[in-house]
Amino acid sequence: xxxxxxxxxxxxxxxxxxxxxxxxxxxxxxxxxxxxxxxxxxxxxxxxxxxxxxxxxxxxxxxxxxxxxxxxxxxxxxxxxxxxxxxxxxxxxxxxxxxxxxxxxx
Numbered sequence: 001x002x003x004x005x006x007x008x009x010x011x012x013x014x015x016x017x018x019x020x021x022x023x024x025x026x027x028x029x030x031x032x033x034x035x036x037x038x039x040x041x042x043x044x045x046x047x048x049x050x051x052x053x054x055x056x057x058x059x060x061x062x063x064x065x066x067x068x069x070x071x072x073x074x075x076x077x078x079x080x081x082x083x084x085x086x087x088x089x090x091x092x093x094x095x096x097x098x099x100x101x102x103x104x105x106x
Contacts, residue, residue, distance in 0.1 A: 003082065003083065003086060006058065006060070006083045006086075007083070007086060007087055007090060008087065008090060009083070009084075009087045011037075011041060012033070012041055012043060012047070012051065013051060013055070014084075014087060015033040015036060015037060015041055016029055016033060016043075016048075016051055016052075016055070017055070017060065017061070017076060017080055017083070017084045018036065018084065019032045019033055019036070020061055020074055020075050020076045020080070021075070021076055021081070021084070022075065023064050023066070023073050023074065023075040024073060024074065024075070025066070025068070025071035025072060025073050025074070026045075026048050026049060026052060026071070026072070026074075027045075027071070029043075029048065029074075030042075030043045030045070030048050052074060055074075055080070056074075058079075059077055059079050059080075060076065060077055060079055060080035060083055061074045061075065061076055061077055061080050062074065062075065062076075062077045
């Protein structure tokens with residue numbers, strides 16, 4: 001499987017996947033993403049459920065049983081955990097390159 005085809009993640013997808021390391025339902029994910037991003041990323045309901053459908057199709061998240069029958073609950077799949085970890089490493093590398101690079105004189 002070519003895992004690099006999943007990368008880079010969009011900022012919204014990154015936050016959704018980060019939140020779904022712990023099982024949660026869509027509305028809670030929307031709230032947590034806004035909290036984690038300090039209000040920079042706000043996800044509308046339509047966007048949220050479109051992202052969930054896409055992540056399920058890509059097998060990066062799975063639906064899990066929940067005591068609340070009114071809400072569907074999701075969490076990262078093993079593939080999702082792997083992709084998220086690779087994205088974190090990719091971002092760390094970008095920061096390291098930035099920190100090692102001297103700014104050019106203007």
